[in-house]
Amino acid sequence: MQVDVAIIGAGAAGMFCAVEAARRGKRVLLIEGAAAPGEKIRISGGGRCNFTNLGIAADRFVSENPRFALSALKRYTQWDFIARIEGAGIAWHEKTLGQLFCDGSAKQIVAMLVADLEESGATLWLKTEISDVQQAKTGFRIATSRGVVQAEKLVMACGGKSIPKMGATSFGYKVAEQFGLGIVETRPGLVPLTFAEQELEPLKPLAGVSVTGSVATGKTRFDEALLFTHRGLSGPAVLQISSYWREGQPISVDLSGQTDAGAHLREMRGQAGRIAIRTALAQILPERLARYIEDISATTGNLADQSNATLDRIAGLVHGLEMRPVGTEGYRTAEVTLGGVTTDALDARTMEAKTVPGLYFIGEVVDVTGWLGGYNFQWAWSSGWAAGQAV
């Protein structure tokens, strides 16, 4: 089979790129290993797909060069994508922090992209394995389980390593290495943090407790909900910080984002000094957490027995609990893969490899990783669109 453009990976970025290129009149073949296209879109955002964010900006992306993403993000914006889904009759709403979700189902976005693919004339091969990619005299030669494909241009859109159960492979990184492009070390991102057995033991009774607070590592901090699990910590604030946290670093957890625990404890001491510390804490924290803080504060007696310094120390535990994760839940549950094909190797406008004309990398396989909140899909749409104009 001979085509103008072969795209490997029918996820968000690959499908978007295929439609754009085919609409420009290119003969496009989209090759997918799984049985269905857009599987991660389908399961995303709790089944409602957080498809973009109103607050797209460079500081919402983790990369060795966060500004790299801006060119594509400015040329195909969140407003362009919103117009696209509105054109397809898909209703949406803002949930929180600029995060936009479908009112109905994520399947609507997959269906829109599949319909666009069909209308554009692009060909989609599902359940297709690729055994080899080589540069040919002109373009590329791709050996697949359906035969050899000869393509003028090759777009790698095979995503990251997250959720191998859903078809994630390291193929994109392998091809980049084969063609001599650098890879920024990959690691799981937007992933729950885990603790060693010793640290986990006293936290076990807290499994299921959630609070609105914040989590920080170094100078980076996220104010959102966090959740104690039977393995460690999860929830939006923790997933966000996981993209910045490194092995061996502590995290600082604020368990009460809304209320100043020190002021509350002093006020309660004045009003009802005979109550237990945990009773006063339970007015601003879930009861199990209040008990935990009292336990680790190693204080005895009622509120009235405590000095200002002791109340400040307890408040310090509420607002700056230092915890030492031992790791993450890994690619099994990570929403994204940090690192990837170095942006130095790519043209920010077209996503083409600077040293290999005709070879493109888009979406998650590139060293561009968004925060939780729709940023990763916007990067997939924008980078897919940019390559779709150039191939």
Ligand SMILES: Cc1cc2nc3c(=O)[nH]c(=O)nc-3n(C[C@H](O)[C@H](O)[C@H](O)COP(=O)(O)OP(=O)(O)OC[C@H]3O[C@@H](n4cnc5c(N)ncnc54)[C@H](O)[C@@H]3O)c2cc1C
């Ligand atoms: C549970 C979950 C929920 C998420 N929710 C959100 C959300 O709400 N909002 C958001 O912005 N982001 C979300 N993300 C992240 C988002 O899904 C990804 O960033 C995005 O899908 C990346 O798009 P992509 O096209 O680069 O890769 P993918 O969507 O992963 O697509 C890559 C495709 O390539 C195929 N492939 C891989 N290797 C090969 C190969 N060797 N041969 C052929 N095909 C291959 C894969 O099967 C896959 O279909 C979520 C991720 C997960 C795991």
